[in-house]
Amino acid sequence: MLTEFLIKKFVPNNKNKNTKDVRTQYGYLGGIVGVIANILLFTIKIILGFTINSISLVADSVNNLSDVGSSAITLLGFKLSKKPADKEHPFGHGRTEYVVALIISLIIIMVGFELLQSSFQRIFNPAQISFSGISIIILIITIVIKLWMGIFNKKLGKIINSKSLAANAVDSFSDVFATSCVVLSIILSPHLSLPIDAYMGIIVALVIMYSGLSMAKDTLDPLLGKAPDPELVKRIEETILHFDGIEGIHDLIIHDYGPNRTMATLHAEVSDQLSPLIAHDIVDAAERKIAKEFNIFLVIHTDPLKFDCEITSEIYQKIKEILLSYPNCLSFHDFRIIQTNEKSSMIFEVVVEEKLTDQEILSLKENIKSHLVGEFPSYDFFITMERQHAFFH
Numbered sequence: 001m002l003t004e005f006l007i008k009k010f011v012p013n014n015k016n017k018n019t020k021d022v023r024t025q026y027g028y029l030g031g032i033v034g035v036i037a038n039i040l041l042f043t044i045k046i047i048l049g050f051t052i053n054s055i056s057l058v059a060d061s062v063n064n065l066s067d068v069g070s071s072a073i074t075l076l077g078f079k080l081s082k083k084p085a086d087k088e089h090p091f092g093h094g095r096t097e098y099v100v101a102l103i104i105s106l107i108i109i110m111v112g113f114e115l116l117q118s119s120f121q122r123i124f125n126p127a128q129i130s131f132s133g134i135s136i137i138i139l140i141i142t143i144v145i146k147l148w149m150g151i152f153n154k155k156l157g158k159i160i161n162s163k164s165l166a167a168n169a170v171d172s173f174s175d176v177f178a179t180s181c182v183v184l185s186i187i188l189s190p191h192l193s194l195p196i197d198a199y200m201g202i203i204v205a206l207v208i209m210y211s212g213l214s215m216a217k218d219t220l221d222p223l224l225g226k227a228p229d230p231e232l233v234k235r236i237e238e239t240i241l242h243f244d245g246i247e248g249i250h251d252l253i254i255h256d257y258g259p260n261r262t263m264a265t266l267h268a269e270v271s272d273q274l275s276p277l278i279a280h281d282i283v284d285a286a287e288r289k290i291a292k293e294f295n296i297f298l299v300i301h302t303d304p305l306k307f308d309c310e311i312t313s314e315i316y317q318k319i320k321e322i323l324l325s326y327p328n329c330l331s332f333h334d335f336r337i338i339q340t341n342e343k344s345s346m347i348f349e350v351v352v353e354e355k356l357t358d359q360e361i362l363s364l365k366e367n368i369k370s371h372l373v374g375e376f377p378s379y380d381f382f383i384t385m386e387r388q389h390a391f392f393h
Contacts, residue, residue, distance in 0.1 A: 003152050006033065020082060023160045027078030030156045030165045034071025037149055038064045041142050048138060052130040055122040056182045056201035057139075059115040063178065063208055066111040067171060070104040074164045077101070091257040098258065101164040101219040108171060108212030112205045119201030126195035129186060139183050146175045163222070167215040174211035178204040228254040232294070236264070239289060240300075245270055245282040247305070250333040250351070251386075254296070262296045269333065272304035279304070303334055312337055315376070319348070322371055328353045328364060330388065337379075346376070349384040361385045 007014050011025045045061030048054075077100030083093045150172030157165035185200035233252060240249050248269040255263045268286070270279050283300040290298040306312045316335055323329045335348040350368065352361060365385050372381050 002148070003155055006152075007156075017160055023162075024078050024082045026156050026160045027162060027165065028075060030153055030162075030168065031071050031075035031078065033152065034074065034149065034168055035068055037145060038067040038071060041145065042068065044138060044142060048135050052132055052135055052186065053127050054129050054182065054186060054197050055119060055127070056185050056197050056204055059118060059201050059204050060175070060178050060182050062115060063108075063111055063175060063204070066107050067168075067175070069107060070168060070171065073100050073103055073107075074168060077164050091255075091261060091263065093258070095223065095256075095258045098163055098219050098223050101167045102216060102223070104164065104167050104171075105212045105215035105219060108215065109209050112208030112210075112212060115208065116202060116205035119198050119205055122198035122201060123195055126198065129189040129197050132186075136183060136186060139179060139186075143176055143179050143183070146172050146179065150176065163219050167219065170211055170215055174207050178207050181207075222256050226256075228256075236266075236290060236294065236296075236298075239293065240266070240268065240286050243282055243286050243289075245274060245279070246286065247271065248333060250331070250349075262294075264290070264296050264298045265301070266298070267301045267303050267333070269303045269305050272306050274304070305335060306337070315346070318375065319346070319372070322375065323350060323368065326364065326368065328356055328360075329368075343380055344378065345380040345382060346372075347382045349386050351386050351388060354388045356387070361387075 006029060007026075010029050011022065013019075013022055014026070016022045017026070042061050042064040045057055045064060049057035049061050077096055085091060085093075150169050153165050153169035153172060156162065157169055181200045181203050185197045188196050232254070236252065237249060240246055246268045250267050250269075252266040253264065255265075257263065268283055270282065274282075279302050283302055287298045287300055290296050315337065319335065320332065323332050330351045330353065332348050332350045335346070338345045338347065350365075352364065356364070362385075365383055369381050369383060372379075
C-alpha cells in the first residue's frame with residue numbers, strides 16, 4: 001500500500017516510534033503529504049468551482065486551502081515540540097503539538113463560519129450551475145484522494161499517538177462528506193428549482209464547523225489536565241504492588257507534558273521495619289520498571305507504616321471495616337497511631353467519591369468521627385478527607 005511505501009521511504013528506523021527523531025519524521029511525513037495534496041485539491045476545485053459557478057464547490061476548495069495551512073502548522077508543531085528541555089521549559093516543548101492542533105481546529109471553525117455566510121447569501125441570490133460529467137469524475141477522484149489522506153493521517157497519528165495528525169484525519173474524513181454533498185448538488189441542480197447548491201454549501205459549512213469544534217475539544221482536554229485513562233492507572237497500580245515490600249499505594253497523579261512526555265508521582269506504603277536503604281532500592285526498582293514498560297518518569301514517595309504490630313493491625317482492620325461500611329468511602333491510607341502521655345491519636349486519610357459536594361464531605365467526616373469515637377473513646381482522630389483527584393482538608 002501507498003502508506004507503507006511512504007513510511008518505509010521517508011521514515012528510517014520507523015519501528016523505533018517512541019524515539020524523538022523517528023516520531024518527528026512521522027510528523028514531517030504527514031505534514032508534507034498534507035501540504036502537497038491539499039494544494040493540488042484546492043487548485044482543482046477552485047478552478048472547477050468558478051468554471052461551473054458552484055458556491056458549494058468554491059466553499060469546498062477554500063476548505064482545502066485551510067487544510068494547507070493546517071498541514072503547515074502541523075509541520076511547525078513537530079519542529080517546535082522536538083526542541084529539548086531548557087531553563088524556561090524543564091519538561092520540554094511537547095505540549096506545543098496540542099496547541100498546534102487547537103489552532104488547526106480554530107482555523108477550521110472560522111473557515112466554516114465564512115462559508116456558512118456565503119451559502120446563505122447564495123440562497124437569496126441564486127445562480128445557475130453548469131452541469132458537467134467531467135467535473136463529476138474529477139470530484140470523485142478528489143474524494144478518493146481525501147479518503148486516502150484520512151486513512152493515512154489516522155494511521156500515522158495512531159502509530160505515534162499524535163493529536164495534530166489525528167485532527168487532520170478527522171478533517172479529511174469530513175471533507176469526504178463535504179465533497180460528496182457538492183457532487184450531489186451538481187447532479188441535482190439542473191433538475192430542481194430550489195438553489196440546492198446553496199443549501200449544500202450550508203451543509204458543508206456546518207460539517208466543517210462541527211469537525212473543528214470536535215477537534216478543539218479533543219485538544220483542550222490534555223491542555224486543561226484531563227483525568228488519566230483508568231486502564232493505565234490500574235496497570236500502574238498492579239505493577240507497583242507486584243514489588244515485595246510495597247503494601248499499598250495512593251495519591252497517583254499523572255502529568256501529561258505532550259506525547260511520550262509523561263511524569264507521575266505516587267505514595268507507596270512500606271513497613272517501618274525496612275531500613276531506608278532497602279526501601280529506597282525497592283521504590284527505585286519500581287520507578288525503573290514503570291519507565292521501561294509505560295515510558296513514564298515516576299517519582300515515588302514512601303510512607304512508612306507499622307504493619308508488624310498486632311494491636312495496630314487489629315485496629316487498622318476495624319477502622320477499615322467501619323469506613324468501607326459508608327457507601328461514599330472508597331478507601332483509606334496513611335494510617336498511623338501516635339502514642340503520647342496524655343492521649344493517643346489516630347491519623348489517616350479517607351478517599352471519597354468525587355461527586356460529593358464540600359458540605360457532604362464535611363458531614364460525612366463528622367459522621368465517621370462520631371462513629372470512631374464511639375468505638376475507640378480513648379483516642380483522638382485526625383482525618384483528612386480526599387476526593388479521588390483532589391485533597392479536601
